[in-house]
Amino acid sequence: MIARRWDARGVTAPLLPEYGRRSxxxxxxxxxxxxxxxxxxxxxxxxxxxxxxxxxxxxxxxxxxxxxxxxxxxxxxxxxxxxxxxxxxxxxxxxxxxxxxxxxxxxxxxxxxxxxxxxxxxxxxxxxxxxxxxxxxxxxxxxxxxxxxxxxxxxxxxxxxxxxxxxxxxxxxxxxxxxxxxxxxxxxxxxxxxxxxxxxxxxxxxxxxxxxxxxxxxxxxxxxxxxxxxxxxxxxxxxxxxxxxxxxxxxxxxxxxxxxxxxxAVDRKYDADTDPVLSDGVAQLSGDPRARHVHVRPGAVEDVLATWRAVLGDGAWVVPAEQAVADGWFGPVVAPQARDRIGDVVVAARGGTAVIRSRVERFISRMPGQHGSLxxxxxxxxxxxxxxxxxx
Structure with a gap:
């Protein structure tokens, strides 16, 4: 069976994929x-x-x-x-x-x-x-x-x-x-x-x-x-x-x-294309509404990480790339080519949260059903x- 985990606060932790065993x-x-x-x-x-x-x-x-x-x-x-x-x-x-x-x-x-x-x-x-x-x-x-x-x-x-x-x-x-x-x-x-x-x-x-x-x-x-x-x-x-x-x-x-x-089903959307707080310091955003790679401008990683954590709160797990890689989100080994595609900050949504892009991803941003997270x-x-x- 797939193991469920909770963090020190009793909050459900990310359900990490069981690579090499049950994936x-x-x-x-x-x-x-x-x-x-x-x-x-x-x-x-x-x-x-x-x-x-x-x-x-x-x-x-x-x-x-x-x-x-x-x-x-x-x-x-x-x-x-x-x-x-x-x-x-x-x-x-x-x-x-x-x-x-x-x-x-x-x-x-x-x-x-x-x-x-x-x-x-x-x-x-x-x-x-x-x-x-x-x-x-x-x-x-x-x-x-x-x-x-x-x-x-x-x-x-x-x-x-x-x-x-x-x-x-x-x-x-x-x-x-x-x-x-x-x-x-x-x-x-x-x-x-x-x-x-x-x-x-x-x-x-x-x-x-x-x-x-x-x-x-x-x-x-x-x-x-x-x-x-x-x-x-x-x-x-x-x-x-x-x-x-x-x-x-x-x-x-x-x-x-x-x-x-x-x-x-998502009921809480944050629009990264129109919110100046979320876009500050961000060079590019890739991924999915429920799983975002935040590619950050030089020197802005700590500020962007803190801002996204503050804005999304308990609506997402927001971690630096090094932590996502070390914790095995992408598997036990990350190839050099793949590492270059991971955002400096990685976001995995919780609950009904979605980080949409109303200008770049117009169609999918309107959808009530989403996936991508942990x-x-x-x-x-x-x-x-x-x-x-x-x-x-």
Whole structure:
């Protein structure tokens, strides 16, 4: 089980990711071991199988699933080998890269929805200038921004038939190339061809590995709030999707369902683009509304640290970069390239707090559902094991 901690005042401490033991980085190594791909002993255990399918449901947090189990009876009935932790920041581009590479964020260097790299503020989901439309795939080559080889590449090199089943618009995208390169890409448009694509990818014969991705639960949480009626109805659709796939699985295939992060509703927003107190001494701000890297002007670190702590109060954990690194927020090792992307001050939101950017991140700043921080609601994701149910 994931350990909960409290500080000396009895206040909940950050839920630090359990890198190397129970995090997203340990999921694919377990699946590769299950289908017989040689490698180090995995930290997690998945039953042996001829083929394996991994379905990642964006925004499927363990705590949310537990609270709304009535809306997802099939998912709630599955054996859960989790929960596992997302990683920090607990956001999609970071989680998918940890999943795809098998290493923590400090090793792969994808450290925020927006990332300061090569002098550009990179939107790591769209691979564009943050707040703009300029495609950066030529100036910031995805395989160089994230150079760690993927586990899909390793599996394919070992003779495994690897498939990536996700939205067609992601074909050749910066994030796909950075996090999930190495598999045959199968583009989807709706739940039907997602289910069919996953099933077709593991139909056999031979050793096969399929990664499938569903986006819409996360979208409903962002737009309407986690636990809202639209979110719950979408969860019911996800539940039916998994049941349909599980009922049609070949008997020698294992299906694993997980998420990349959970989500919280935010009700206290601080606007770093319009608040002169928060912007004083700040050279650049990257990351996510719930997990910010504050890049500070020369000589201003102590002042900015004190100011952000005073303004955010108990709404965030605000620490200098050295403490975040030493405490293992990004993993046991932080590569030099990754260290340059960490802010001088690192902010992880608590409660319903969000640090928005109303000018640079107009769309996401308006959203009532957010994620990225070190709370249980954001960090914990399930690891559900499904197989075809016996008939008769």
């Amino acid at each position: 997203l980085a340990e999921v694919l190594p377990a699946l590769l071991a299950a289908i017989g791909v040689p490698g180090p002993p995995p930290a997690l255990t998945v039953p042996p199988a001829r083929a394996a399918a991994l379905l990642l449901v964006d925004g499927l947090g363990s705590e949310l699933l537990r609270r709304h189990a009535a809306d997802a009876p099939f998912l709630a009935s599955l054996p859960d080998a989790g929960p596992v932790t997302s990683g920090f920041p607990s956001s999609t581009s970071i989680g998918l890269t940890s999943l795809g590479t098998g290493v923590p964020p400090g090793a792969h260097g994808m450290l925020g929805l927006s990332l300061l790299a090569g002098g550009e503020l990179l939107d790591t989901l769209r691979w564009t200038v943050q707040g703009g439309r300029t495609d950066l795939r030529e100036r910031l080559v995805p395989e160089e921004v994230q150079p760690v080889p993927t586990l899909l590449e390793r599996a394919a090199a070992g003779g495994v038939a690897v498939s990536v089943v996700t939205l067609g618009e992601f074909d050749g995208s910066g994030l796909t190339r950075a996090a999930l390169r190495g598999g045959r890409f199968l583009g989807t448009y709706a739940l039907g061809d997602l289910a069919a694509g996953v099933l077709g990818a593991v139909a056999g014969p031979g050793t096969q590995l399929c990664y499938g991705y569903h986006r819409d639960l996360d979208a409903m949480g962002h737009l309407h709030g986690p636990g809202s009626l639209p979110w719950r109805l979408q969860l019911a659709q996800v539940d039916r999707l998994v049941e349909l796939v599980a009922d049609r699985l070949p008997p020698d295939v294992v299906l694993v369902v997980t998420g990349d992060h959970g989500m919280v 709370t249980a609601d954001e960090q914990l994701v399930p690891l559900l094991l499904a197989a075809r149910r016996p008939t008769g």
